[in-house]
Structures are given as C-alpha cells and as structure tokens.
Amino acid sequence: MVNLAFKLMELIALSLDLPAKRFVEFLEDHASFIRLNHYPPCPSPDLALGVGRHKDAGALTILAQDDVGGLEVKRKSDGEWVLVKPTPDSYIINVGDIIQVWSNDAYESVEHRVKLNSEKERFSIPFFLNPSHYTMVKPLEELTDEQNPAKYKAYNWGKFFTTRKRSNLMKLNVENVQIYHFRVSE
Numbered sequence: 001m002v003n004l005a006f007k008l009m010e011l012i013a014l015s016l017d018l019p020a021k022r023f024v025e026f027l028e029d030h031a032s033f034i035r036l037n038h039y040p041p042c043p044s045p046d047l048a049l050g051v052g053r054h055k056d057a058g059a060l061t062i063l064a065q066d067d068v069g070g071l072e073v074k075r076k077s078d079g080e081w082v083l084v085k086p087t088p089d090s091y092i093i094n095v096g097d098i099i100q101v102w103s104n105d106a107y108e109s110v111e112h113r114v115k116l117n118s119e120k121e122r123f124s125i126p127f128f129l130n131p132s133h134y135t136m137v138k139p140l141e142e143l144t145d146e147q148n149p150a151k152y153k154a155y156n157w158g159k160f161f162t163t164r165k166r167s168n169l170m171k172l173n174v175e176n177v178q179i180y181h182f183r184v185s186e
C-alpha cells in the first residue's frame, strides 16, 4: 500500500512538471494509517449518514470498499452528490487537502460522505498517506511566482492533525480546523 501511495505521488509530481521524487522529503517519517470502517444496516438511511461530508486532510487516500456502495463525492459543476460505484478489485484514490496546498490549488481535494444502506452492512478500508509529523505544509516554491502567489500560509502537519482529532473526539460545537483557515486573503 505504501509503495502504491509513493508511486502515485511520483505520478502527481510528474503531472505538475516536478521531478518524480519531489515529495519524498516530506514522506521520510510519513505518519500514514489505515482505518477499518464498518457501517451496520440502518433502518432509516435518509436520517443518518455513515460519515458526514468532509475532505480528507492528508495527502492522498487509497480506499478499498466492498460491493455494497454508499460513498458519494460532490460534483463541482452542480454540487450534486454522486455515488462512487463499487468496481471489483480496484481502489478509489482521493486527493487530500495537502496535495491541494502543495500544488497551490492545481489539484483540489474532493468532498465526500458515506450513505447508509437499509439492509446491508458495509465495510471499507481507507489508507491515508500523510507526511511526516514535523512537515510544514505550504505551496511548493516551483509552483508559485509573482503572477501566481502562494494561496496558503505554512502550517505544521502534526499540529493540524492533533487539533482536528482532539476537536473530533470532544465533539465540540466548533468548526474543525480546515485548510482555508490558512488561505492567504486576496
């Protein structure tokens, strides 16, 4: 899984006209993890979500899902939620917030949510590729210049992650930390 994630990061680097290994320096002590999701059947799937709308905060997510389906992504053109149909023997790749910041918005992280099924339970296994805890996340210098200045201020990944996690656990009635909090105002 790690090898696949690193390979994908190489392809993303190349797509941005960067050297293939450009992201390796941020991934030396990468703080990646896997989550095992179980969604039991829900008698009223219209009243509850398996996972509420969010964007993955890390670099990249590689998701394995079973054949039940439920993951939806928000289509940018019209804001509609679109079902990601389960395809056997394949992974779903989600761009996370960090690639959005590194690429200075050339890539955009995708908003998604999970709907529940009234009859079937569902399992999914996301692998989250995260940089090293001490990484300062900011737009890459090669991708910014006077015409296209950095759209984000630098933030520390470890601090960002723990702040978000803590507020999740405490279910505080405050908004989670988000990358747009680091957006440079225009």
Ligand SMILES: O=C(O)CCC(=O)C(=O)O
Pocket: 035, 037, 051, 056, 063, 065, 070, 071, 112, 113, 114, 123, 124, 125, 126
């Ligand atoms: O279960 C899924 O398909 C996605 C779960 C998810 O978005 C997440 O764990 O961040």
Ligand SMILES: [Fe+2]
Pocket: 054, 055, 056, 112
């Ligand atoms: Fe997610």
